[in-house]
Amino acid sequence: MRQKSYEEERYYEEDNDEIDLVDLIFMLIRRWKVIVLMMIPTIILGFIFAITRPSVYEANTTLIVSSGMAGIGLNNSDISLNQKLVVTYSEIAKSRDILTRVISKYDLPETPEILGKKISIGIVKDTELIKLAYSCNDPKLAEAVTNELANEFIKKVGQVMKVRNVNVVEKAIEPLQPLPKKRGRTLLASIIFGGMLGIGVAALIEFLHKKLRKSADIEKILGVQILGMIPEIDFDEKVGEQDE
Structure with missing residues (x-):
């Protein structure tokens, strides 16, 4: 039941x-x-x-980070140290000091926070390379700002770390095609x-x-x-x- x-x-x-x-x-x-x-x-x-969405152009530059130690060959510990420096330097690249100087030089209508959102920094896996990119509506401005960010970044690293171990591998060039909409x-x-x-x-x-x-x-x-x-x-x- x-x-x-x-x-x-x-x-x-x-x-x-x-x-x-x-x-x-x-x-x-x-x-x-x-x-x-x-x-x-x-x-x-x-x-x-x-x-009606405006076209956005992105320019990018490639930087290389080394530990600053002279030598012909690098062992695993040297490579590991360089990769850790890449992570640290990626944070320095978006510091307020660098962004403020770039805004002042090109008279950009953005705050450091907004400019920081337009900058992308990527680490190439298993390498000592940093990809730095900036996007805006003007392709010429995108090229100039990207290269200036790289220069200011290298100066900042020299001031903070007291070494010049960051070099430009490939400068940014003017993008010919906008990003896909x-x-x-x-x-x-x-x-x-x-x-x-x-x-x-x-x-x-x-x-x-x-x-x-x-x-x-x-x-x-x-x-x-x-x-x-x-x-x-x-x-x-x-x-x-x-x-x-």
């Missing part, structure tokens, strides 16, 4: 899950206009942003965001809408099972038919 009760309860729970899924589907069907109306302006804004990704993101926003608004409307749509809603409120339903009758139509 207990097993039967458990099975009935389990069936009832699974049936409720199925009903809830069906309710969600019908909610999306009922509120499709709301979802579409929320998606349209979001997609339009995403499209406008994608086509990734317009397709922007449009896809706007479609997804618009759909999620529309579904959220539709769900909020459904939550605030207290109209009972089916007998199951009444059963949940009253806690009893409905025995039958009375069909809707149009009395005016019935009276008209009798008079004829």
